[in-house]
Amino acid sequence: MHFAVWAPRPERMSVLVDATAHAMTREDGGWWRADVPAVGTEPDYGFLLDDDDTPLPDPRSRRQPDGVHGLSRWYDDGAYPWTDAGWTGRILPGAVIYELHIGTFTPAGTFDAAIDKLDHLVQLGVSVVELLPVNAFNGVHNWGYDGVLWYAVHEAYGGPDGYKRFVDACHHRGLAVFQDVVYNHLGPSGNYLPRFAPYLSDTGTNTWGASVNLSGPDSEEVRRYIVDNALTWLREFHVDGLRLDAVHALLDERATHLLEQLAVEVAALEAHVGRPLTLIAESDLNDPRLITPREAGGYGLTAQWSDDFHHALHSLLTGEREGYYYDFGAGLGVVAKVLSRGFFHDGTWSSFRGRPHGRPIDAERLPAWRLLGYLQDHDQIGNRAVGDRLSASVSPGLLAVGATLVLTGPFTPMLFMGEEWGATTPWQFFTSHPEPELGVATAEGRKAEFAEHGWDSADVPDPQDPGTFLRSKLDWAELDAAPHRSLLDTYRRLIALRRAEPALTDPAFPTAEICEDERARWLVVHRGDLRIACNLAADEQQVNVGHGEVLFATGVSPSIVDGRVVLPAESAAVVRVA
Template structure:
């Protein structure tokens, strides 16, 4: 049984709890969970909101809780307790939101309003209702290094980024969405941990052996000690559904989840989410972002699939983009014929076992369109990736005229798939949306910049002109 001050750790030989300025020894159980030991004559552990951390072996610097619910001073500081049950929800009548038939709107909290907070975003929700949006997809809000960023380099998965308002503000945001009939999709990242503020390896084998991902350290899902690491992932998914009442999770880059276990972590998540959905009596949805073009992700488990509910189709974006802009560099090259757009609209994927010149190999698997409902594919003509990963972060509005933009919207909204709109698209926003971070460490900023330039070169863009 885990209490709020216990921590899993196989690597340290000793762990001391530092709570409210007091040192409390901890004892290691057979399950490798360390629990505080309070002597008969010692005062009890403090109740209520309190800051705490863990002293590992002889290291004098306290480390944050791997399952920290708040990081008020950022990922390098002490953790702070948070009572999720203290919030007075007003959504008791909320019955959920099905993905089928819905329109999704993707937003980034930090740039959605001038204030860049969850509370400020609440004031814009009526605008989304007026647009006809059904589900609000929020880019990652887990705690990450620096004040500003996309959020995909998070290191404290259970904590809501403090500059956005922290966990209480997130509860207010979801509650406000539900009051307006809007469901919430939370974007989560389980394939890697960010490059700064990641102290999990000090506690146990959280990271996979081998080369790191471009974005950070890969997660150990199938090697020694992976059972508790998998539990961390699954418990985090459950937290968003239970403590924060979200309706769906968008699972970032699932193709980067290295897992050779008998039951893949995605399938295990699908099993647990389906059970939780039945218990809560409202639909809970898992949406995969994957570049594999593999319908097995959304194939029912009984038919040999993973049992997720939906996945993104980047091929739709690429086909629409090429048809309207004529751009054929990088991965756009294979989508030059207009027939590519027709195939995507009919079959869901363009690359369904076909040759990919960008990858230099065959790519994808065909979709059985007789069996798989088309709403299981989420499509768009712009999103954070496809805009932000361009060399200048330029939107379609920088290239297309109004009639062409209307055509892009029409193709997306009237497609047989689940349409998604990116923030600002509704008024052809001209502000670019480039990838950005605010790492305090200069060397990290330089490394990110160099990595981005290398990515741009692969797409055929001249790094000297970026």
């Protein structure tokens, strides 16, 4: 068995394999290597640094059966019997994405349990399943963003073989799999990487602490660690795409940004495996260069999340204007601008930031599908004080209107698990740090954060309380109850309509017509020969769309009189005009 590890910091290295230490040889570039006689097929092992007799896990460990503080276990990536040889992948244009968290998607919270719910997603009509991070973190329950061993799959979910079974099952049902990955920081517990090498910057910081070393001394191997990890998910786990967490926190001063390097190497792998591979950025920069092709001077990523679209819809449906929602609460015109131009903040003043923010999208050159549009996601729910979903404050009628704007809109739609039936279970911030001090600090920090915004700390759930995690699990029994059945039917019909009507996946940014009387609260989105008419008012509205036929309605199908569609209160309709 051959063992190798990049560790320029220690003076001596040994690898402990089944309780026997074997000296390692240092090579150029800070790499250490050792060839060890085979001891079984899956021995446990760890690295001994200098005089420390406590073995540390492999930074590139594929499996941590006893958690992130324990020994690594040898794992053969080639041993899994894949059955998806006929899978040719899915391109992003025309896709509908479904974001889920393995631990709360089902009562059991495992990959195998999630497989049993995949037929629900097929019947819903989505085409991509996007998983919150599944890399190894300390504790049992976590959103996944506290990962410290990026190559290992969280054991409680089912480990690497469980993940491969899940991907295999998705592909057999025609579902692509995107994986959320975090390259901007390391979690607060179990992070031994700095013992081996300068994985973290000595100077740069971000929201979570020390930033990852992307451009300082020895950064080349750190970048290689990240890029190889991305390629591992795509190649060894047959994943179809990656969602790159908070790329604005990647502090990179190199001439070729890490994101561009990722785009180049993923494109090369795409050509090799013969199926589409997708890179999606989460970014709050409102910078279209992320999704501009490399030949046009951009980074060449496939797409990026659009928080502006979410904020505009959320403010419109709820009336909220606190915090970063302030600028988005100016009415229907905000939604119309985002639909037709991609960003609301495209160089405009941001009250939340106290400065101008963003830059314009060239709508003539960039297709609208390169932005992801969503009504809810894990962050926008879970980062609220009590993790309340829209269903807690918005009527079923307005939920359906919001779904209509997302699923008939120009952007690639994304749903958050349970949204399709108006789940009443919250999605709260939860952790399970075994260290008491860290657990207390996490809970107190959470309460203090929301106390600054006027919340009573007693109302903010303790992230360390197991009940916070359990409350966040979906209640699948809701599917059979009203009004959940009706909303689920609305989502299914909308997704089917999106697939059936080419105008709804037209890459061009649409135009949107709004009522100047904000009390009337209606808007019409023009998409080819289709008109998406939405009434957000509490009473009936007559909206001019022209003569045509109603293809879809959120409730009772409205009539069209003299070219005006008669929309009931809080409803939407899609009309094909003559």
